[in-house]
Amino acid sequence: MSRDRRRFLTGAGAVGLAGLAGCVGGFGNEGGAEYQIGTVYATGGLGDDSFNDMAKQGLDEAEGEFDIGLDKREPETEGEFGSAQSQFAESGEYELVNCIGYAQAEALSENAPAYPDQDFILVDEVVEEDNVRSYVFDEPAGSFQVGHLAGLLTDREFAAGDGETNPDANVVGFVGATQTPLIESFEAGFRAGVEHANEDARVVSSYTGVFTDTSAGQQAARSMYQNEDADIVFHAAGRTGIGVFQAAKDEGRFAIGVDDDQSISNDDFADVILASMVKRVDSAVYSAIESVVNDEFTGGEAEQLGLEEDGVIAKYGDTLGDEIPDDIKTQLEESRQAIIDGEIDVPTEL
Numbered sequence: 001m002s003r004d005r006r007r008f009l010t011g012a013g014a015v016g017l018a019g020l021a022g023c024v025g026g027f028g029n030e031g032g033a034e035y036q037i038g039t040v041y042a043t044g045g046l047g048d049d050s051f052n053d054m055a056k057q058g059l060d061e062a063e064g065e066f067d068i069g070l071d072k073r074e075p076e077t078e079g080e081f082g083s084a085q086s087q088f089a090e091s092g093e094y095e096l097v098n099c100i101g102y103a104q105a106e107a108l109s110e111n112a113p114a115y116p117d118q119d120f121i122l123v124d125e126v127v128e129e130d131n132v133r134s135y136v137f138d139e140p141a142g143s144f145q146v147g148h149l150a151g152l153l154t155d156r157e158f159a160a161g162d163g164e165t166n167p168d169a170n171v172v173g174f175v176g177a178t179q180t181p182l183i184e185s186f187e188a189g190f191r192a193g194v195e196h197a198n199e200d201a202r203v204v205s206s207y208t209g210v211f212t213d214t215s216a217g218q219q220a221a222r223s224m225y226q227n228e229d230a231d232i233v234f235h236a237a238g239r240t241g242i243g244v245f246q247a248a249k250d251e252g253r254f255a256i257g258v259d260d261d262q263s264i265s266n267d268d269f270a271d272v273i274l275a276s277m278v279k280r281v282d283s284a285v286y287s288a289i290e291s292v293v294n295d296e297f298t299g300g301e302a303e304q305l306g307l308e309e310d311g312v313i314a315k316y317g318d319t320l321g322d323e324i325p326d327d328i329k330t331q332l333e334e335s336r337q338a339i340i341d342g343e344i345d346v347p348t349e350l
Contacts, residue, residue, distance in 0.1 A: 019274070033069030035095045037062075037289060038088035044211045045074035046217035049265040051281060053102045055123065057284070059283030066293045080151055082107035089115035091098030096121065096292045098285055100305060102182050108132065121279055121288045126302045134302040135210040135284040140189030140346045141339050142277040143234070146256045147172075147193025148335050149275055149314065150232040150329045151201050153254075154194075154300060161271030163254040169229035170198070173222045174205040175244050177237040182350065183207070186236035186258070186277075188347045196335065199317060204228045208240050216242030225251040232256060234275065236281030245269035254320075263317035271320040278313045280305060308340045 039059060041052045041143060059070055071086035071094070079103045088097045089111060097118060101110050102125035112120055112129035112297055120129050150172040158165045174190050176183040180306070191203050208216040217240035220221040224230040225247060234239035234256040235249065248255040249272050257263065257276035285307065291297040305311020314332060316324060338344040 034067040036069045038071050038094040039098040040073045040084045044238050054281040058282035060290040062286050078103045082288045083138030085111045089118040091305040130300040140185045140348050141307050143186045143189030144193035144346045145314035146277045147190035148197045151194035154231045160320050161273045171202045171230045173224035174234040175228040176207045177211040179207040185348050188350050207273025211238030214243035220249045221247035225253050248272040261315050273317045274315045288297040
């Protein structure tokens, strides 16, 4: 939405503002900037060292490059997404509203047609409206890569940092947050990667039901380490996953992070984080803002970001990466290229 056609936007079908007060903070943007950008974060908010914080990295990068003002909402429940989105749209002051997370799709499906002159982006789900650009990632392919890593390590003696494997057990684990198709797709890719490396390995999984409870993540992972003798646990659980790292450190085993390079964002646990399945939400947010600034924003499209586009990356841990054997890294590069070339078909669901 260009500044010369910015106007007050209304729509009878919009999700209303009632009940929002006190949930996501006051309203008002940073005046004086040429472009105003609003962001509605996923539940859990900033400080998750994962998904939301990756979005913020993209915003911070854009703020350093362009004359933009930033405003944000951090809903505490999914029921607040619609009101947070429509607050931005009602004001008529924002060139772009970023909706971070698949759970915002339902609300945006109502708000986007109700505010046709407001441009939106949606991360992790697709809304087919002319004023919405959707960004989706190939999480199964990225998860396959870290599953391949886990499968190759679990049946060999490997010690680095504060962790070590028990090759006699041959077990790895997955901790998810909500048991939804998106999070299950992480597990599906991870399982396929483990099997590709090691048909004899066993994968155990658990869902905590929440993205914000580190104690739940710690409990789920500790059970895998202690009761199942798991060597490595991969999480797709937002801030809950920080508890997985704590359990790995307590038990002298390994973990794999998600979304961000969590060996850096959670450097207290760098000695047990083998790698992270990095999801470049920051790149999606930055490129959307760049397109607005360059008057090139196009809605009604979905952009797929996979291995070939570096939208998902198996990023070795900042501390432990150099300890991972070169032959394993070579095999991961080979499987990455095989996925890109279509020689490996990665499942997207369990």
